[in-house]
Amino acid sequence: MLRIFILIVCNACLFAQDFSFSNKIKTILNSKCISCHHQGGYSPVVLEKPADFKKRKEFIKHVIETNIMPPWKADSHYRDFANKKALSAEEKQSILEWLKKDCPEWSPNTSIPHYVNGSQLNRKPDLVLKMKKTFHVPPINQNVYICYKIPYELKQDTFANAIEFIAGNKQVVHHASYQVLEVDEDVDIYSGPEYFRFDEDTLNRVTDEHDYRFFNLIGKSGNFPRETYHGGWLPGSGTQEYPNSIGIRIPKKGVILIRNFHYSPTPIEQADLSGFNIFFSNKKSNRTIGFASFKPKNPGGSGDWLIKANDSAYHAQINVKFHQDISLLNINPHMHMLGKSFKAYAITPKGDTIRLVNIPQWDFNWQEFYRFKKIIKIPSGSVLHADAIYDNSAGNPNNPHHPPRDIKFEWGMNDDSEMMRLVLLYLPYQEKDETISLETKKDN
Ligand code: HEC
Incomplete structure (x- = not known):
């Protein structure tokens, strides 16, 4: 009887120990891998559960050892960054050990991350904005440039501490440069077309005034829209995120204007429906980030x-x-x-x-x-x-x-x-x- 009792106790403590190690690994994987490798995330390869890692164990070991994953190209000795994705030596060591142990399960009670709508942040976006219609990139094997307007309205001026461009079709989205614009009360943000296409030759000649007139964004008194934020997206780039004390003002009534939306050449027609995730902040900020x-x-x-x-x-x-x-x-x-x-x-x-x-x-x-x-x-x-x-x-x-x-x-x-x-x-x-x-x- 005593013997059985001891066995049970030891089994329990063994299990507890195993979970604590793999739970620790889960925390690392969550922010350093799963943020991109979840269903509908940045990468088509889904790595969410221990079994997903186990299946590709050898390959994952290789990409970690060679620093291919997580992708991080900046030299951390020269300058370290807040959004660093690279693993520390300790994190790397721990993941390799976990792989060596055949990816033991983590506790079923660990919280499930909220990677919603392709986001890389473990938070639910407060505002999701998408292009109104799918854009069909023509099969002409040439670069295609468009300027696209996404209107929105909120109950009041709101502050955000993160804004995330979600490339709909990563095979063709080359880059996007966008502005959050505040417009006068009397502007009908929903009027007029959603986009226009321009070519490389006219790229440098497309003025602010041209774009604002084209999308009917100029107020009756002649006021131009006011930029409250200017951001960008390039292949591999993550979410633009700030502390609450800085914040991005998202005006009550406005548009996100993707001023320079570049699609790569494609021999077959490709459809794209890109958009934005916006995460609100609990603080007001009177500072405007310049670009x-x-x-x-x-x-x-x-x-x-x-x-x-x-x-x-x-x-x-x-x-x-x-x-x-x-x-x-x-x-x-x-x-x-x-x-x-x-x-x-x-x-x-x-x-x-x-x-x-x-x-x-x-x-x-x-x-x-x-x-x-x-x-x-x-x-x-x-x-x-x-x-x-x-x-x-x-x-x-x-x-x-x-x-x-x-x-x-x-x-x-x-x-x-x-x-x-x-x-x-x-x-x-x-x-x-x-x-x-x-x-x-x-x-x-
Ligand atoms: C910033 C987002 C991001 C992070 C963080 C990230 N990956 Fe990736 N990973 C990708 C993308 C995108 C691809 C696809 C690359 C391609 O198709 O060329 C990829 C590819 C891979 C592949 C190759 C898949 C294949 O079959 O070709 C493996 C394995 C992998 N990642 C493992 C990891 C692991 C393990 C981590 C964490 C230690 C990690 N990744 C972190 C975005 C990320």
């Missing part, structure tokens, strides 16, 4: 706007002087397929270097809006430098041309061109901003 996009003035250092075939180290730079104190929130480097590396930093008037971001091995598929752990103050008079290197040799496995061809730099957006952009999301500086943490988990 600045920089491009190189003097590529190649010699005015040479051509990346010659077989040039494995074409260099381009951005140098910009700041004339006011800036509080940096977020940084996004951008290049296309020939990109090799990208580094950005600022030199203050005192000569100090502020490291911003370093991507030692550029990967077009994984582009991110890197959010700093704390706000970074860039003092007035500082110069922002960005150095990009491109590899147009046959040695670049992503080179779209075999053999390599001369490629135009900063001229058009197709496979025969390359580009360099550096986008910053920022606030005008206020005292003590540099003490504000941008790690949202703390106050969400």
Whole structure:
């Protein structure tokens, strides 16, 4: 009798121990893998339950050991970020151990994450907005650019701390740059067409005024819409998220205007229904996040706007002087397929270097809006430098041309061109901003 009793007790304690280990793993997998690998999520590969991991155990071990997954291209030694997806050495070790043990089950009582509507956040979106109609990308094997209006109304002005673009059809959505716009009371946001299509040649000539008139967004008194937020999405980029104290104002009546919605060339017709998840904040904020996009003035250092075939180290730079104190929130480097590396930093008037971001091995598929752990103050008079290197040799496995061809730099957006952009999301500086943490988990 005593013997049986002891056995039962030991079994129970063994089980409890097993669950505590796999429950710990579940917490890591939840934020580092399942956020993208859930049903309807970013990746078509569903990894939700221990059995899903067990089935692909060897392959998962490989992608973790080689740092292919989770995707994270920024050098964490140069600058660490609040939205870092990469695993810490400890997390990696624990997952590998769990795989080695054949992916033991976690406790059935652990909470089920809420990854709703393709979101990468474990929260239910408060407002889900979608394109009104499916857009059919024509089978013309050319880039297609549209400007799309999504109107919405709320009971009152509301604040959000996260906004997420959900690409409907990831095979063709190349990128999207969007604005949240407040309009006058008398504007009929539902009138007029949903979108217009433009081509590369007119891209730089499409003005704000043209777009606002086209969508009937100008008030009777002639007021233009007011931008309360400007965001972007690129392949691999996650949710734009902020602490409640910063917040994004979502005006009571407005539109999200996807100003530059780019679809990649496709030989067969593709349907897309993209949209947004918006997560409200419990605090008001009187600060408006600014958006600045920089491009190189003097590529190649010699005015040479051509990346010659077989040039494995074409260099381009951005140098910009700041004339006011800036509080940096977020940084996004951008290049296309020939990109090799990208580094950005600022030199203050005192000569100090502020490291911003370093991507030692550029990967077009994984582009991110890197959010700093704390706000970074860039003092007035500082110069922002960005150095990009491109590899147009046959040695670049992503080179779209075999053999390599001369490629135009900063001229058009197709496979025969390359580009360099550096986008910053920022606030005008206020005292003590540099003490504000941008790690949202703390106050969400
Ligand atoms: C930011 C979103 C994201 C995160 C986080 C992420 N993945 Fe992925 N993963 C993807 C996408 C998207 C693909 C598909 C890539 C493709 O098709 O080229 C993928 C592909 C994979 C594949 C290859 C599937 C196949 O059969 O080709 C495996 C295995 C994988 N991920 C495992 C993981 C594991 C394990 C983690 C966590 C340690 C993780 N991923 C984290 C987005 C993510």
